[in-house]
Amino acid sequence: MPIQKPRTLSGFMELLPQKQALFDAMVETLREVYALYGFFDLDTPLMEASEVLLAKGGGETEKQIYRFQKGDNDLSLRFDLTVPLAKYVALHQNELAFPFRRCQIGKVYRGERAQRGRFREFYQADIDVIGDGKLDILNDAEMPAIIHHAFTRLGLTRFVIRVNNRKLLNGFYAMLGLTDSAGEIMRLVDKLEKIGPEKVDAALREDLGLSPAQAGDILSFMAIQGSNADVLAALEGYRGRDGTFDQGLDELGAVCRHLAAFGVPEARFQVDLTIARGLDYYTGTVYETRLLDYPEIGSPCSGGRYDNLAEYYTEKQLPGVGISIGLTRLFYVLDEQGLLSPERLTAPAEVLILPMTGDQAPAVELATALRAAGVRTQIYFEEKKFKQKMAYADKLGVPFAAILGEEEIAQGKVALKDMATGAQELLTAQQAAQAVHAALVDRRSAAPIRERKPD
Amino acid sequence: MPIQKPRTLSGFMELLPQKQALFDAMVETLREVYALYGFFDLDTPLMEASEVLLAKGGGETEKQIYRFQKGDNDLSLRFDLTVPLAKYVALHQNELAFPFRRCQIGKVYRGERAQRGRFREFYQADIDVIGDGKLDILNDAEMPAIIHHAFTRLGLTRFVIRVNNRKLLNGFYAMLGLTDSAGEIMRLVDKLEKIGPEKVDAALREDLGLSPAQAGDILSFMAIQGSNADVLAALEGYRGRDGTFDQGLDELGAVCRHLAAFGVPEARFQVDLTIARGLDYYTGTVYETRLLDYPEIGSPCSGGRYDNLAEYYTEKQLPGVGISIGLTRLFYVLDEQGLLSPERLTAPAEVLILPMTGDQAPAVELATALRAAGVRTQIYFEEKKFKQKMAYADKLGVPFAAILGEEEIAQGKVALKDMATGAQELLTAQQAAQAVHAALVDRRSAAPIRERKPD
Numbered sequence: 006m007p008i009q010k011p012r013t014l015s016g017f018m019e020l021l022p023q024k025q026a027l028f029d030a031m032v033e034t035l036r037e038v039y040a041l042y043g044f045f046d047l048d049t050p051l052m053e054a055s056e057v058l059l060a061k062g063g064g065e066t067e068k069q070i071y072r073f074q075k076g077d078n079d080l081s082l083r084f085d086l087t088v089p090l091a092k093y094v095a096l097h098q099n100e101l102a103f104p105f106r107r108c109q110i111g112k113v114y115r116g117e118r119a120q121r122g123r124f125r126e127f128y129q130a131d132i133d134v135i136g137d138g139k140l141d142i143l144n145d146a147e148m149p150a151i152i153h154h155a156f157t158r159l160g161l162t163r164f165v166i167r168v169n170n171r172k173l174l175n176g177f178y179a180m181l182g183l184t185d186s187a188g189e190i191m192r193l194v195d196k197l198e199k200i201g202p203e204k205v206d207a208a209l210r211e212d213l214g215l216s217p218a219q220a221g222d223i224l225s226f227m228a229i230q231g232s233n234a235d236v237l238a239a240l241e242g243y244r245g246r247d248g249t250f251d252q253g254l255d256e257l258g259a260v261c262r263h264l265a266a267f268g269v270p271e272a273r274f275q276v277d278l279t280i281a282r283g284l285d286y287y288t289g290t291v292y293e294t295r296l297l298d299y300p301e302i303g304s305p306c307s308g309g310r311y312d313n314l315a316e317y318y319t320e321k322q323l324p325g326v327g328i329s330i331g332l333t334r335l336f337y338v339l340d341e342q343g344l345l346s347p348e349r350l351t352a353p354a355e356v357l358i359l360p361m362t363g364d365q366a367p368a369v370e371l372a373t374a375l376r377a378a379g380v381r382t383q384i385y386f387e388e389k390k391f392k393q394k395m396a397y398a399d400k401l402g403v404p405f406a407a408i409l410g411e412e413e414i415a416q417g418k419v420a421l422k423d424m425a426t427g428a429q430e431l432l433t434a435q436q437a438a439q440a441v442h443a444a445l446v447d448r449r450s451a452a453p454i455r456e457r458k459p460d
Numbered sequence: 461m462p463i464q465k466p467r468t469l470s471g472f473m474e475l476l477p478q479k480q481a482l483f484d485a486m487v488e489t490l491r492e493v494y495a496l497y498g499f500f501d502l503d504t505p506l507m508e509a510s511e512v513l514l515a516k517g518g519g520e521t522e523k524q525i526y527r528f529q530k531g532d533n534d535l536s537l538r539f540d541l542t543v544p545l546a547k548y549v550a551l552h553q554n555e556l557a558f559p560f561r562r563c564q565i566g567k568v569y570r571g572e573r574a575q576r577g578r579f580r581e582f583y584q585a586d587i588d589v590i591g592d593g594k595l596d597i598l599n600d601a602e603m604p605a606i607i608h609h610a611f612t613r614l615g616l617t618r619f620v621i622r623v624n625n626r627k628l629l630n631g632f633y634a635m636l637g638l639t640d641s642a643g644e645i646m647r648l649v650d651k652l653e654k655i656g657p658e659k660v661d662a663a664l665r666e667d668l669g670l671s672p673a674q675a676g677d678i679l680s681f682m683a684i685q686g687s688n689a690d691v692l693a694a695l696e697g698y699r700g701r702d703g704t705f706d707q708g709l710d711e712l713g714a715v716c717r718h719l720a721a722f723g724v725p726e727a728r729f730q731v732d733l734t735i736a737r738g739l740d741y742y743t744g745t746v747y748e749t750r751l752l753d754y755p756e757i758g759s760p761c762s763g764g765r766y767d768n769l770a771e772y773y774t775e776k777q778l779p780g781v782g783i784s785i786g787l788t789r790l791f792y793v794l795d796e797q798g799l800l801s802p803e804r805l806t807a808p809a810e811v812l813i814l815p816m817t818g819d820q821a822p823a824v825e826l827a828t829a830l831r832a833a834g835v836r837t838q839i840y841f842e843e844k845k846f847k848q849k850m851a852y853a854d855k856l857g858v859p860f861a862a863i864l865g866e867e868e869i870a871q872g873k874v875a876l877k878d879m880a881t882g883a884q885e886l887l888t889a890q891q892a893a894q895a896v897h898a899a900l901v902d903r904r905s906a907a908p909i910r911e912r913k914p915d
Contacts (some may be wrong), residue, residue, distance in 0.1 A: 013511055014533070022500035025500065071528070096467065102856055106808055266825045317483040320463065373721065388557060
C-alpha cells in the first residue's frame with residue numbers, strides 16, 4: 006500500500022500531549038473564572054451561510070475567510086466569535102433575557118499569510134454582555150476586572166490593562182474642530198510609542214495639514230500621564246467644552262472608580278489616552294492589555310463598548326461590551342519564552358499501576374478502587390520487562406507508580422513509588438489514594454504559567 | 461441599512477443557553493470519566509490537507525466530506541476523529557509513548573442529507589489505546605468498563621453494552637467453508653433482529669446460495685443466548701475446529717472475565733454474536749451499545765479492535781482499540797424524549813445580586829466576596845423596577861437572588877432569597893456563600909440525564 010506522508014497544515018497548531026495539557030489548563034482556568042462572573046457558555050456552529058456571516062460585507066477580513074460551496078450552499082467558516090454572537094442574539098432574541106451575558110471559547114479561522122507565530126486556526130476566548138436598548142456603564146468596569154482575575158489565575162502578574170474611551174477622544178477632536186480627520190489622527194497617535202512624539206508631530210502637521218497649535222494640543226493631551234486619579238484630574242481641565250467629551254469622561258471615571266471594589270489593584274489598570282482600538286466598531290470604553298516583558302507581541306486581550314451588536318440582522322438596538330483573548334497566540338508566545346509551568350501536572354494519569362503477575366485481575370481491582378477515590382489511574386497491561394515499564398512511566402511523566410507483585414497482592418497492599426524521589430511505601434488502596442491526593446494537591450491546581458522575575 | 465435575516469444552517473445544532481449548559485454537562489462528565497482512566501486529551505485541527513485526510517480514499521464517506529480549495533490548498537474538514545488520530549500518531553510516533561492512550565471530544569463534519577435528528581456538524585467523544593506492534597487484550601476489556609462508568613455518571617442505567625469478536629465470526633464462517641461470503645452473511649445476520657430468523661434463513665439460501673445445512677448452522681450459532689457464562693460455554697462446543705475461532709473465543713473470554721473487576725454489572729454487558737460493526741476496519745473485539753427504551757435509535761456508542769491504525773501514513777504496525785460516542789445525536793434523542801434532568805443547574809449564575817441603591821459599589825464588593833468564596837455571582841447593574849429585576853432572575857433560572865438595599869448595607873448584610881421557596885434570610889457575605897454552597901451541593905453535580913422508570 007502506498008504511504009501518504011503525514012503532515013499538519015501550516016498555520017494550524019497541533020500540540021504534543023503534555024503541551025496540550027497545558028493549553029487545556031489555560032482554557033479550563035478561563036472557563037472557571039468566566040463562570041464565577043455569571044455567563045452562559047455558548048457553542049455556536051463553526052460554519053454559517055456566507056450571506057449571513059458576511060452580511061456586514063467588505064473589509065480586510067473578507068479575503069482571509071474560508072468560504073466554499075457544498076451542494077447548493079455557499080458556506081463560510083467563522084473568523085471571529087462576535088459575528089456568530091450577533092446572529093445568535095438576533096435569531097433568538099425573544100428567548101433570551103437581557104442583559105445577555107455569554108462567554109465562548111472556540112476556534113476561528115483566517116487564511117492569513119503563513120508566518121511564524123501567526124495562526125489560521127486559533128482560539129478566541131470571549132465574554133460579552135448585551136443589553137436591550139441600554140446597558141449600564143458598570144458593565145464596562147466589570148470587564149477588566151474579569152480579565153484581571155483570569156490573567157492572575159493563569160499565573161500572569163506582569164501585565165497591565167489599558168483603558169480609554171472613544172467618546173473622550175471624539176469629543177476632544179471635536180473641540181479642536183478636527184472631527185473629520187479624527188480617524189486618521191487616531192491612527193497616527195497609535196504610533197506614538199513606536200516612533201515618538203516628534204515624528205507624530207511632524208506627521209500631524211505635514212501629512213494631515215494640522216496647524217502647529219492643533220498638533221501641539223494633541224501631543225499635550227496624549228502626554229497626560231500619571232496615576233489614574235492624576236489623569237482623570239487633568240482631563241477635568243477639558244470639561245465643559247464638548248458634551249461627548251464630558252460623557253466619555255464620566256464613563257471613564259465610573260469605570261476607574263469601581264475597579265477597586267472589583268479587587269483590581271491600580272498597578273494592573275491604567276488609563277491610557279493613546280489607545281483607540283480600530284475605527285468604526287467601538288463607541289465608548291476601549292481596552293488593551295500589555296504583557297510588560299513582551300510589549301512587542303501586542304495586546305493579547307482587547308475589546309470595548311459598542312452601540313449596536315446586530316444591526317445587520319435586526320432592528321433591535323443591542324448595545325454591548327466585550328473582551329476577547331487571543332489564546333492560541335498567547336500560548337505560543339508563552340511557550341516560546343519558556344513560561345509554561347513545570348509545576349502543573351501534564352501526565353495522562355496520576356498513578357500508573359505496574360502489574361508484576363500474570364493475572365491482571367488484582368491490578369484491575371486496585372485501579373477501580375483508586376478511580377472510585379478520585380485518582381486518575383492507568384494500568385500498564387502489556388507484558389514487558391520491569392525496566393521498560395519504568396521507562397514508560399518516566400516518559401508519561403506520571404508522578405506515582407503502583408507496583409503490584411505476588412507479595413503486595415498477598416498482603417492486600419501496593420508498593421506506591423514516588424517517581425520524583427524514588428521513595429516507596431507499602432499501602433492499602435485507600436492509603437495510596439490519600440497519599441496521592443495529599444502529594445498532588447498543589448500540582449493539580451498549579452497555574453499553567455510561571456513568570457520569571459524581572460531582572 | 462438592509463437587514464439580513466439571521467438563520468442557522470440546517471443540520472447544525474445551535475442550542476439555547478440553558479440547554480447548552482446541559483450539553484456541556486454531558487461533555488464535562490465524559491471528560492471527567494475519561495480522565496480517571498488515564499488518557500491524553502487531544503485537540504487536533506478541524507481541517508487537514510485533503511490528500512492526507514483522504515489517503516485511504518473511496519468509500520461512502522467521501523461524498524459527504526466538506527472539501528474545498530483555499531489559495532493553492534486542497535482542504536477537507538475532518539469527518540471523524542480516527543483519521544486525524546492516525547495522522548497524529550504516525551506524524552509524532554517518535555515523541556509518543558506506547559501504548560498511547562488518547563481521548564478527544566470534538567466536532568466532525570459530514571454533509572449528509574438534511575433530515576430530522578441527523579447532523580452535519582456533530583460531536584464525537586472518542587477514546588483509543590494504540591499499541592506499538594502489540595496491544596494486550598485487557599485493553600479491550602477496559603473499554604466497555606469506561607463506557608459503563610461514563611453512561612452511569614451521565615444518569616443512564618437502562619442500557620446494555622453488547623460485545624462480540626470478529627475473529628470468532630471469521631473462524632466460524634471458515635469452519636463452514638464460507639470465508640469468501642462472510643461479509644455478505646454478516647450483513648444479513650445484522651438484520652436478524654429486524655426481520656426475524658425465517659427471512660434471514662430464506663435470504664441466506666436464496667440470495668447467497670447457502671445450503672439448508674449451512675443456513676441452519678448459522679442460525680443455530682446466532683441463536684446462542686443466555687448469560688455471558690452460558691454463551692461462552694456454548695461457544696466452547698465449537699473449539700478446536702478453527703485456530704482463528706479459538707483465538708477469538710479466548711479474547712472474548714478474557715474480556716468477559718475482567719469486567720467484574722472493572723466494576724461492570726453483568727446486566728449492562730452482554731455477549732451478542734449477531735453484531736459485527738461494518739466489514740473491513742475491525743479485526744477483533746467489537747462493541748455496540750443499546751438504550752433499552754430506544755432501540756430504534758441504534759448504537760449511541762460503538763467501537764472495537766483494529767490491527768493497524770495508520771497503515772496509510774506509516775510502515776509501523778499500530779494495533780488499537782477504541783470506542784466513540786455520537787454525542788450530538790444522543791443529546792438530541794434524550795432531549796426529544798424529555799430525559800434532560802431539571803435537577804442540574806443551568807443558570808449562568810448561582811446568585812444574582814439586585815442592588816437597590818444608586819451607589820453600586822457595595823454590590824460589587826459583595827459580588828467580589830461571593831466569587832472569592834467560589835459562588836458564581838452576577839450583578840444586575842441596570843436601573844429597573846424591582847419587579848423587572850425579579851422577572852429577570854426568574855427567566856435566568858438563578859437559584860438565589862441577593863437583595864442589597866440601604867438597610868442591608870447599613871448592617872453589612874444581604875437579604876438572600878431562595879427563588880424556589882421564596883424564603884429570605886439576612887446574612888453576611890460569608891454566611892450567604894455557605895448557604896448557597898449547602899443548598900446547591902446536589903444540583904451542581906446532578907447527572908444531566910434523568911430516566912423515566914420503565915412501565
